[in-house]
Amino acid sequence: MRPLDWVVMFCWLVSIVSYGLWRGRRSGTVNEFLLAGKTMPWYAMGLSIMATQASAITFISTTGQSYVDGMRFVQFYFGLPVAMVLISATAVPIFHRANVYTAYEYLEKRFDAKTRALVSIIFLIQRGLAAGLAIYAPAVVLSVVLGWSDQVTTVLMGTLVVIYTATGGIKAVTWADVQQMMVIFAALILALVVAVNLMPPGVSFRDAVTLAGAMGKLRAVNTHFDWNDRYNLWSGLIGGAFLALSYFGCDQSQVQRYLTGKSIAQSRLSLLFNAMAKIPMQAFILFIGAMVFVFFLFERPPVIFHPVELGRAQSRPDFQSVEHRYQAAFDSRKQAATALLADRNDPAKLDRLRQTQQDFDGARGEAIRFVERTRGTAAFNDTNYIFLNFVTHYMPAGVVGLIVAVIFSAAMSAVSGEINSLATVTVIDVYKRHFQKSGSDRHYLWASRLATVFWGIYAMVFAGYGKGFGALIEAVNMIGSLFYGGMLGVFVLAFFFKNVTANGAFFGVFAGEAAIFAANRFTGISFLWYNVIGALVVIATGVIISAFAPAKNPKSAA
Amino acid sequence: MSEPGSLPPKIMEDGPPPFLGSWKRVYAVVLLYLAVVIFGLYLFSSFYSL
Numbered sequence: 300m301r302p303l304d305w306v307v308m309f310c311w312l313v314s315i316v317s318y319g320l321w322r323g324r325r326s327g328t329v330n331e332f333l334l335a336g337k338t339m340p341w342y343a344m345g346l347s348i349m350a351t352q353a354s355a356i357t358f359i360s361t362t363g364q365s366y367v368d369g370m371r372f373v374q375f376y377f378g379l380p381v382a383m384v385l386i387s388a389t390a391v392p393i394f395h396r397a398n399v400y401t402a403y404e405y406l407e408k409r410f411d412a413k414t415r416a417l418v419s420i421i422f423l424i425q426r427g428l429a430a431g432l433a434i435y436a437p438a439v440v441l442s443v444v445l446g447w448s449d450q451v452t453t454v455l456m457g458t459l460v461v462i463y464t465a466t467g468g469i470k471a472v473t474w475a476d477v478q479q480m481m482v483i484f485a486a487l488i489l490a491l492v493v494a495v496n497l498m499p500p501g502v503s504f505r506d507a508v509t510l511a512g513a514m515g516k517l518r519a520v521n522t523h524f525d526w527n528d529r530y531n532l533w534s535g536l537i538g539g540a541f542l543a544l545s546y547f548g549c550d551q552s553q554v555q556r557y558l559t560g561k562s563i564a565q566s567r568l569s570l571l572f573n574a575m576a577k578i579p580m581q582a583f584i585l586f587i588g589a590m591v592f593v594f595f596l597f598e599r600p601p602v603i604f605h606p607v608e609l610g611r612a613q614s615r616p617d618f619q620s621v622e623h624r625y626q627a628a629f630d631s632r633k634q635a636a637t638a639l640l641a642d643r644n645d646p647a648k649l650d651r652l653r654q655t656q657q658d659f660d661g662a663r664g665e666a667i668r669f670v671e672r673t674r675g676t677a678a679f680n681d682t683n684y685i686f687l688n689f690v691t692h693y694m695p696a697g698v699v700g701l702i703v704a705v706i707f708s709a710a711m712s713a714v715s716g717e718i719n720s721l722a723t724v725t726v727i728d729v730y731k732r733h734f735q736k737s738g739s740d741r742h743y744l745w746a747s748r749l750a751t752v753f754w755g756i757y758a759m760v761f762a763g764y765g766k767g768f769g770a771l772i773e774a775v776n777m778i779g780s781l782f783y784g785g786m787l788g789v790f791v792l793a794f795f796f797k798n799v800t801a802n803g804a805f806f807g808v809f810a811g812e813a814a815i816f817a818a819n820r821f822t823g824i825s826f827l828w829y830n831v832i833g834a835l836v837v838i839a840t841g842v843i844i845s846a847f848a849p850a851k852n853p854k855s856a857a
Numbered sequence: 858m859s860e861p862g863s864l865p866p867k868i869m870e871d872g873p874p875p876f877l878g879s880w881k882r883v884y885a886v887v888l889l890y891l892a893v894v895i896f897g898l899y900l901f902s903s904f905y906s907l
Contacts, residue, residue: 512906513906564874
């Protein structure tokens with residue numbers, strides 16, 4: 300980082316906290332603190348929903364994933380528009396008319412207190428875990444760029460987030476997200492322009508796209524169905540839709556966003572805006588990763604992208620042979636890429652390039668196994684460091700600071716949304732429901748602020764466990780998939796199955812969670828299908844139990 | 858200031874979208890857009906797969 304990068308990064312971080320505090324300065328009641336007084340326009344909610352989901356992980360991990368695996372990860376988002384339409388048509392009007400602070404409050408109106416408590420606890424567990432991972436991501440950035448320890452960077456990030464979230468509530472969170480998303484869009488475009496401009500002389504944008512396509516990095520759609528394949532058209536459309544239904548329909552961190560809308564129509568528009576913008580945005584980020592891959596066809600990338608592990612490996616004499624093989628593989632691949640561009644219709648040259656890529660991957664795999672062997676690590680993964688390495692080594696002064704600042708702010712927006720929703724559920728569904736039912740508005744306002752501080756500290760502590768996960772974005776989605784299926788199932792029962800009883804829903808959730816954990820433990824089914832399995836088991840169990848033990852006075856949906 | 862520990866205020870009733878006349882048409886456009894995007898990405902993948 301050069302002086303200009305530091306200035307850009309510092310100014311951005313100060314401005315984001317200041318803007319959040321200024322926007323949230325009038326959050327003097329519980330309603331304003333948790334729901335922004337229901338005054339939010341659709342574009343603010345829409346950008347905030349997008350910002351909460353597009354955390355720092357999006358930039359660190361998705362670009363790296365594209366470098367390694369191509370653009371096929373985009374299929375994960377194919378079900379999202381379907382889910383948004385279904386939620387707009389069903390959940391949005393139901394939650395608004397139920398006049399609730401949290402989605403789980405509605406479950407008590409429809410079923411009973413124990414179902415509400417169970418789902419609230421599931422949310423607190425899974426969202427608490429995700430908040431820890433989301434705060435760990437910028438710790439990765441800082442530890443690489445600044446050479447600080449993860450603990451220091453985690454506390455710094457967490458403290459900044461807690462300051463504006465605990466002070467201004469959801470208004471501060473939402474408007475800070477709007478500001479952040481605008482700069483994120485600008486930085487993404489800038490990153491692609493710079494990446495393409497950094498290509499060596501003689502390699503045009505069209506050449507770069509051709510090479511990326513030849514190496515399979517632009518293969519975005521796979522129509523072949525396979526239960527065990529994480530990303531194909533069908534897992535994306537069906538599994539992705541179930542995951543998005545769970546996330547946007549049952550997860551308080553998202554539901555709370557569109558509950559702040561000044562009308563049902565504004566809330567719907569915010570979701571439909573996401574439905575249309577999300578896939579192009581993710582495809583764009585993945586495309587940047589593919590361009591970084593092409594850039595590294597001509598510029599030698601480090602054999603290990605994790606700088607600390609690379610330095611450690613290079614200090615050992617027996618690593619030299621690994622590096623020699625890697626250098627030779629890189630030279631051969633570079634020659635083959637240049638030869639293909641000279642005559643792109645020659646199949647022999649294409650085969651040659653693919654062969655050299657296999658040799659290159661083999662050499663890098665040898666280096667990774669070296670790290671695993673010498674560190675005693677079971678599965679070493681440096682995917683999250685690929686884009687960071689490119690940014691910090693090749694981007695011009697100022698742009699590095701901007702992109703690092705964007706990664707910071709993306710993480711801050713995700714974490715602020717998460718601790719804000721965790722605090723809301725803690726106060727509304729746990730504290731107010733079970734411990735202090737008749738406090739003053741001021742009492743609950745301060746309880747919400749204290750709960751925000753508590754969850755901020757919790758996230759910082761849990762962030763210490765982030766190192767144990769691989770590519771961070773998959774880890775977050777994996778954790779969500781373990782719990783979301785059960786939550787989705789109980790909301791489907793609440794919305795569409797009028798005869799299902801409270802006991803049917805309550806025990807259905809247990810059955811759904813058991814099915815998900817069994818699928819995770821005993822089968823190789825991709826995690827995107829866990830939501831489908833969990834939701835279907837909850838629904839089936841709830842219907843069967845309710846049929847055999849119907850309620851005397853069943854409640855109906857709002 | 859709202860009442861101590863009060864529920865959030867009621868909001869206005871469901872209204873039509875600002876364009877296309879009905880929500881069903883808006884939903885149909887979103888799903889059509891999804892189909893176009895997936896097909897576009899499929900064509901993009903195929904075109905650049907040497």
